[in-house]
Amino acid sequence: xxxxxxxxxxxxxxxxxxxxxxxxxxxxxxxxxxxxxxxxxxxxxxxxxxxxxxxxxxxxxxxxxxxxxxxxxxxxxxxxxxxxxxxxxxxxxxxxxxxxxxxxxxxxxxxxxxxxxxxxxxxxxxxxxxxxxxxxxxxxxxxxxxxxxxxxxxxxxxxxxxxxxxxxxxxxxxxxxxxxxxxxxxxxxxxxxxxxxxxxxxxxxxxxxxxxxxxxxxxxxxxxxxxxxxxxxxxxxxxxxxxxxxxxxxxxxxxxxxxxxxxxxxxxxxxxxxxxxxxxxxxxxxxxxxxxxxxxxxxxxxxxxxxxxxxxxxxxxxxxxxxxxxxxxxxxxxxxxxxxxxxxxxxxxxxxxxxxxxxxxxxxxxxxxxxxxxxxxxxxxxxxxxxxxxxxxxxxxxxxxxxxxxxxxxxxxxxxxxxxxxxxxxxxxxxxxxxxxxxxxxxxxxxxxxxxxxxxxxxx
Amino acid sequence: xxxxxxxxxxxxxxxxxxxxxxxxxxxxxxxxxxxxxxxxxxxxxxxxxxxxxxxxxxxxxxxxxxxxxxxxxxxxxxxxxxxxxxxxxxxxxxxxxxxxxxxxxxxxxxxxxxxxxxxxxxxxxxxxxxxxxxxxxxxxxxxxxxxxxxxxxxxxxxxxxxxxxxxxxxxxxxxxxxxxxxxxxxxxxxxxxxxxxxxxxxxxxxxxxxxxxxxxxxxxxxxxxxxxxxxxxxxxxxxxxxxxxxxxxxxxxxxxxxxxxxxxxxxxxxxxxxxxxxxxxxxxxxxxxxxxxxxxxxxxxxxxxxxxxxxxxxxxxxxxxxxxxxxxxxxxxxxxxxxxxxxxxxxxxxxxxxxxxxxxxxxxxxxxxxxxxxxxxxxxxxxxxxxxxxxxxxxxxxxxxxxxxxxxxxxxxxxxxxxxxxxxxxxxxxxxx
Numbered sequence: 071x072x073x074x075x076x077x078x079x080x081x082x083x084x085x086x087x088x089x090x091x092x093x094x095x096x097x098x099x100x101x102x103x104x105x106x107x108x109x110x111x112x113x114x115x116x117x118x119x120x121x122x123x124x125x126x127x128x129x130x131x132x133x134x135x136x137x138x139x140x141x142x143x144x145x146x147x148x149x150x151x152x153x154x155x156x157x158x159x160x161x162x163x164x165x166x167x168x169x170x171x172x173x174x175x176x177x178x179x180x181x182x183x184x185x186x187x188x189x190x191x192x193x194x195x196x197x198x199x200x201x202x203x204x205x206x207x208x209x210x211x212x213x214x215x216x217x218x219x220x221x222x223x224x225x226x227x228x229x230x231x232x233x234x235x236x237x238x239x240x241x242x243x244x245x246x247x248x249x250x251x252x253x254x255x256x257x258x259x260x261x262x263x264x265x266x267x268x269x270x271x272x273x274x275x276x277x278x279x280x281x282x283x284x285x286x287x288x289x290x291x292x293x294x295x296x297x298x299x300x301x302x303x304x305x306x307x308x309x310x311x312x313x314x315x316x317x318x319x320x321x322x323x324x325x326x327x328x329x330x331x332x333x334x335x336x337x338x339x340x341x342x343x344x345x346x347x348x349x350x351x352x353x354x355x356x357x358x359x360x361x362x363x364x365x366x367x368x369x370x371x372x373x374x375x376x377x378x379x380x381x382x383x384x385x386x387x388x389x390x391x392x393x394x395x396x397x398x399x400x401x402x403x404x405x406x407x408x409x410x411x412x413x414x415x416x417x418x419x420x421x422x423x424x425x426x427x428x429x430x431x432x433x434x435x436x437x438x439x440x441x442x443x444x445x446x447x448x449x450x451x452x453x454x455x456x457x458x459x460x461x462x463x464x465x466x467x468x469x470x471x472x473x474x475x476x477x478x479x480x481x482x483x484x485x486x487x488x489x490x491x492x493x494x495x496x497x498x499x500x501x502x503x504x505x506x507x508x509x510x511x512x513x514x515x516x517x518x519x520x521x522x523x524x525x526x527x528x529x530x
Numbered sequence: 531x532x533x534x535x536x537x538x539x540x541x542x543x544x545x546x547x548x549x550x551x552x553x554x555x556x557x558x559x560x561x562x563x564x565x566x567x568x569x570x571x572x573x574x575x576x577x578x579x580x581x582x583x584x585x586x587x588x589x590x591x592x593x594x595x596x597x598x599x600x601x602x603x604x605x606x607x608x609x610x611x612x613x614x615x616x617x618x619x620x621x622x623x624x625x626x627x628x629x630x631x632x633x634x635x636x637x638x639x640x641x642x643x644x645x646x647x648x649x650x651x652x653x654x655x656x657x658x659x660x661x662x663x664x665x666x667x668x669x670x671x672x673x674x675x676x677x678x679x680x681x682x683x684x685x686x687x688x689x690x691x692x693x694x695x696x697x698x699x700x701x702x703x704x705x706x707x708x709x710x711x712x713x714x715x716x717x718x719x720x721x722x723x724x725x726x727x728x729x730x731x732x733x734x735x736x737x738x739x740x741x742x743x744x745x746x747x748x749x750x751x752x753x754x755x756x757x758x759x760x761x762x763x764x765x766x767x768x769x770x771x772x773x774x775x776x777x778x779x780x781x782x783x784x785x786x787x788x789x790x791x792x793x794x795x796x797x798x799x800x801x802x803x804x805x806x807x808x809x810x811x812x813x814x815x816x817x818x819x820x821x822x823x824x825x826x827x828x829x830x831x832x833x834x835x836x837x838x839x840x841x842x843x844x845x846x847x848x849x850x851x852x853x854x855x856x857x858x859x860x861x862x863x864x865x866x867x868x869x870x871x872x873x874x875x876x877x878x879x880x881x882x883x884x885x886x887x888x889x890x891x892x893x894x895x896x897x898x899x900x901x902x903x904x905x906x907x908x909x910x911x912x913x914x915x916x917x918x919x920x921x922x923x924x925x926x927x928x929x930x931x932x933x934x935x936x937x938x939x940x941x942x943x944x945x946x947x948x949x950x951x952x953x954x955x956x957x958x959x960x961x962x963x
Binding site: 244 | 539573578644646
């Protein structure tokens with residue numbers, strides 16, 4: 071529920087952000103819907119000219135080698151007329167009529183290529199605006215379904231990339247120049263509104279992802295458990311059917327219940343448990359599935375909390391808390407970010423605060439955006455520093471439980487000692503045996519029948 | 531992503547002298563760091579406690595085990611987003627549920643989740659550690675802590691062979707004693723065995739006067755008594771026993787055979803002991819019938835690891851000093867060590883009045899089928915197999931001189947062989963007491 075509300079808010083902010091970008095860039099007359107088509111056509115036209123150039127050069131070279139150096143005019147003219155004019159006669163860059171003179175063809179080619187390159191340069195940017203918008207919308211739609219920060223960030227950057235590209239082309243873009251010294255004036259400028267909406271899109275979308283990531287796992291767990299239990303029951307029934315000699319379909323179960331997503335059954339399937347008569351040979355896998363069914367049944371019967379614990383139902387956060395904290399958290403963040411950014415961006419505020427010398431106050435640098443860096447870097451550094459300081463001050467002693475309990479450690483220690491003692495004793499016994507054997511060898515002249523057997527073993 | 535966007539917008543703003551781009555860049559950068567102090571104030575993972583509970587600490591391989599994990603927030607702060615991953619041994623299978631949770635947790639509250647695992651492969655295993663990750667709401671910052679506490683689980687060897695044996699016995703409706711041969715000894719006892727002619731020295735009370743009168747000659751009544759056999763199973767756990775497919779190594783089969791033998795022995799009131807050895811004696815459970823005997827054997831077998839070399843002499847010296855009664859000693863060894871120590875061990879064993887039998891898994895039968903190899907590997911593997919086979923035949927010949935049989939087994943006939951050997955021992959009354 072909360073996720074759906076935030077999803078709607080995300081859609082609204084994205085739509086407004088996209089609309090503002092569209093609206094502000096509209097006076098540049100860049101939103102021609104035919105632009106993508108023209109771009110593609112221009113690219114192909116350029117490619118066709120290059121292919122034509124290469125083709126004629128190769129053909130003329132080959133033909134001239136056979137005809138004693140004479141250029142085959144008719145061939146080039148024919149090729150040009152066929153490859154370029156016939157194919158592209160409808161396009162604005164081609165010539166309407168067939169050419170008959172080779173010089174005309176070459177001149178046309180040079181002129182065409184130049185025109186095409188210029189058109190391509192212009193069209194590329196127009197095309198890129200559409201491309202960025204398309205990517206932005208695609209990523210935005212993905213973000214609504216997949217709930218991933220990367221898609222939200224991608225959608226945001228794609229839309230802002232349109233403004234960046236337009237700024238590069240020196241078009242009319244949102245700007246806040248000169249930067250107002252009055253907060254309210256600043257707050258209501260068009261550029262600020264777009265920046266604020268863009269930031270709001272990021273904030274709302276991230277809240278949406280948060281809401282989904284705390285609520286979804288519990289929902290998913292419940293869904294997965296249902297599927298797993300159903301798949302398990304069907305698998306057991308299927309085994310029964312196989313044992314009774316009935317024919318069973320092989321794929322019906324996995325498709326209907328999503329059993330293939332259930333690793334335990336998948337493994338069982340890999341061991342060919344279900345679906346074939348020969349499967350019965352794999353007794354272990356069959357009995358594993360059956361025993362799991364019995365185990366789960368007994369567990370669910372004997373422990374009333376078992377199902378809730380498997381689904382972790384109690385871990386789901388309350389909707390009211392999530393929505394309440396999302397609103398307060400976002401409001402605090404908006405206010406802080408806007409206020410701090412205004413102080414950073416407006417040199418006048420800092421100027422008043424710092425009481426700078428008149429030479430610096432009137433310098434051109436104060437009117438340049440780079441002045442922001444002068445204050446941005448230290449202020450940005452303050453927050454991590456404060457965080458580190460707080461963590462250090464509020465550092466609580468982490469009571470780390472040991473990997474093993476005292477008894478377990480003692481038992482392990484005892485096992486080690488026992489092993490060492492055994493090794494020592496065995497080694498001692500081994501040495502004593504060797505010594506005794508050596509002594510006996512020296513004393514006895516006759517060969518023991520066991521030794522004889524041993525000798526025979528080696529001899530053969 | 532936000533950092534990238536911030537830097538991109540700032541640099542673009544500076545390059546094209548555009549205050550909108552700079553402002554948005556500043557928003558991104560400030561938005562990224564502004565909550566850091568607040569996050570640092572709330573994020574203290576020391577306030578999180580994780581408690582893991584399991585139904586049983588000792589399970590059989592292939593059994594299912596429910597793991598319950600409770601996460602408690604003992605601090606006074608709420609954790610907006612917390613992820614808990616409870617780790618389990620790699621060889622085990624997650625049967626039902628999931629071993630992680632992601633949610634938020636209020637101060638003083640707790641949440642519990644559980645999952646069901648299938649324990650695979652015998653041995654000592656540890657559940658845990660638990661990884662706790664705390665993120666801020668927007669996923670911009672996170673802290674991670676690993677709670678080292680682990681839960682020990684001992685996995686006994688598989689019980690499936692015993693289950694199968696029992697189910698077959700039930701199917702034939704002859705009870706668990708199906709196929710069992712009783713070992714009887716004529717002499718003392720309560721069961722009537724028959725008559726025989728009186729020989730001087732027989733006690734007068736044994737004379738059956740009625741039968742003697744009928745026959746016209748003195749006959750004595752004979753009684754018989756059921757005898758039980760005493761068997762000691764010597765499980766070799768040297769490094770070479772670990773060869774073969776995982777879960778189907780020579781050692782695993784030897785362990786399954788030992789479990790089956792012990793179970794059958796207990797069922798029929800025979801005494802079966804187990805000795806697990808390599809270069810030292812890792813464990814020895816003397817033959818017994820006490821209620822916990824099976825679990826003692828299972829425990830010692832669960833811990834067996836294939837390493838070291840086979841010191842038969844040390845193993846038999848240990849067994850001989852521990853067990854004075856005449857026993858049938860069944861060796862489960864691959865005979866891949868030099869024969870001298872084995873013959874010496876057999877010498878000690880025979881000298882102490884014990885009987886012996888060697889059930890020997892043949893290495894190449896437990897490894898990859900030759901068909902899977904390339905031509906060179908195929909030839910090499912065949913050559914190695916032949917050499918091993920020849921060597922093992924020599925050892926078998928040497929041992930057969932002293933009445934000790936060597937039975938070569940593969941994965942298919944390992945368990946049937948141990949059952950057959952036990953039945954034959956019962957039939958022949960080897961090592962009765």
